[in-house]
Amino acid sequence: MPRLLSLILLLQAFACGVAHAAGQHLQLVVTRPYLEMRTGPGRGYPVFYVVARGEKLTVLYSRTDWFKVRAPRGEEGWTYRDELAQTTLPSGAPAPVPGYPDFATHRWEIGAGYGVYNRQNLVTAYGDFGLTRSLDAELVLQQAFGTLDNRYLATIGLRHTLIPEWRRFSPTLGIGTGYQYTQGKVPPKPLETNNQLAYVSVGARGFITRRFMWRFDWRSYVVFTRQNSNEEPEEWKFDLAVFF
Amino acid sequence: MEIRLGGVLLAAVALSGCAWFHRGDHRPTPLGAGDGAGASTADQTIIEPQVTRRVVKTPKIKASDFELGAYFGALSIQDFGTNPVYGARLAYHVTEDVFMEGYLARSRAGTTSLQDVFPNITVLSNSGKQFTYYDLDLGYNILPGEVFLGRGRAFNTALYTTVGMGDVKFAGTDRFALNFGVGTRILITDWVAMHMDVRDHVFETDLTGRTKNVHNIEATLGVTVFY
Structure with a gap:
């Protein structure tokens, strides 16, 4: 019996969740002569239905540049961003269809790429948050593959974009700090495995299309050791990223 | 008896329960509505209508550009036989054509052909047999389309290629690895997809x-969920 009761409560919660979720979709009115609905979220999928002017449609969710919509009589299909942007809210205000983020003022970046660190192959993944138009904070995770050792690097830094309005090619300067973990591959073991490091960087970034961008970075590191001299490796890398 | 009682309880609570969440929805009747007598008494104090501007919240459109799932298949580790492999994948669809993807998977090497002839030779230690990899890939949907099951059912599909790089940990050491793949995504619903992949x-x-370049080809079958 307790099991049955708990099942009832679970179903109850689920039923109410569904009921509430159904009421929270955006409703838009078609103002152009018609709006096309396709069978899939892509330019090649066939148009199977059109919503007439003045009719209301419900926007269920989006995938890339396509929006899943429901027609007044229940038919569901996909419509393109530009076409949906030409509808209005029931109040007559323009439809709140999100456009592409502006490259110069975007907030978030996520990217990955290839590079060379200390003459070793390097795999990079990074996340970047725009503090202002020209100043970003970034977190970079990297793995370098050497013949004698593998290195894992985690760095946080600040990056200054000199002229954020330049879209295709805009130089950047950076500074930051982090940690390096060294894992020996062949004997003898590395003298130190955990080291703090600092870097300065020179690079560039540029807009490709829609939400895509590229980044190039050259970094000069100082790895702080307990030996007589610090290590001073160099690195370059090329990343592809998406911005939000 | 218990089942019948349970059924009644289930129906009663499920039907009634939603009303509880709407308990605040009763709007009070406006003051003076339908009160014709009140209008005629002009010397009464005029009641200032207290109208608060209704804040209309426009619902946001939920994006479902991420794809998360698991896969299982066979990985041919060069010189060490073909072995089961299982892994997880996370993808972000940037446009209808391009996506970024990350994989994490594991397999375990078998024995070399040499060990079939000389069974006493040890090539890999027990822990060295672990084959673990991660990849960061860029994917492109080359052939999007539909497949048909009978007369009344169509599923959206895409044939895609991926290229990327990552780390393969095998025989106890990490190595830089490139990967190239071809796969098919069949969307069972708009939320659930089935994948068939071949990757090197x-x-x-x-x-x-x-020293040589080794090719480790895998064929996998996977399920993913868009969210």
Whole structure:
């Protein structure tokens, strides 16, 4: 019996969740002569239905540049961003269809790429948050593959974009700090495995299309050791990223 | 009896329960509505209508550009036989054509052909047999389309290629590896997809005595969920 009761409560919660979720979709009115609905979220999928002017449609969710919509009589299909942007809210205000983020003022970046660190192959993944138009904070995770050792690097830094309005090619300067973990591959073991490091960087970034961008970075590191001299490796890398 | 009682309880609570969440929805009747007598008494104090501006919240459109799932299949580790592989994948669809993807998977090497002839030779330690990899890939949907099941059912599909790089940990050491793949995504619903992939992980190794590039081809079947 307790099991049955708990099942009832679970179903109850689920039923109410569904009921509430159904009421929270955006409703838009078609103002152009018609709006096309396709069978899939892509330019090649066939148009199977059109919503007439003045009719209301419900926007269920989006995938890339396509929006899943429901027609007044229940038919569901996909419509393109530009076409949906030409509808209005029931109040007559323009439809709140999100456009592409502006490259110069975007907030978030996520990217990955290839590079060379200390003459070793390097795999990079990074996340970047725009503090202002020209100043970003970034977190970079990297793995370098050497013949004698593998290195894992985690760095946080600040990056200054000199002229954020330049879209295709805009130089950047950076500074930051982090940690390096060294894992020996062949004997003898590395003298130190955990080291703090600092870097300065020179690079560039540029807009490709829609939400895509590229980044190039050259970094000069100082790895702080307990030996007589610090290590001073160099690195370059090329990343592809998406911005939000 | 208990089942019948349970059924009644289930129906009663499920039907009634939603009303509880709407308990605040009763709007009070406006003051003076339908009160014709009140209007005629002009000397009464005029009641200032207290109208608060209704804040209309426009619902946001939920994006479902991420794809998360698991896969299982066979990985042919060069010189070490074909073995089961299982892994997880996370993808972000940037446009209808391009996506970025990350994989994490594991397999375990078998024995070399040499060990079939000389069973007493040890090539890999027990922990060295672990084959673990991660990849960061860029994917492109080359052939999007539909497949048909009978007369009344169509599923959206895409044939895609991926290229990327990552780490293969095998025989106790990490190696830089490139990977190239071809796959098919069949969307069972708009939320659930089935994947069939063939991918080659290429890296340089000297495990068998001379340095060479090895090709480790895997064929996998996976399920993903868009969210």
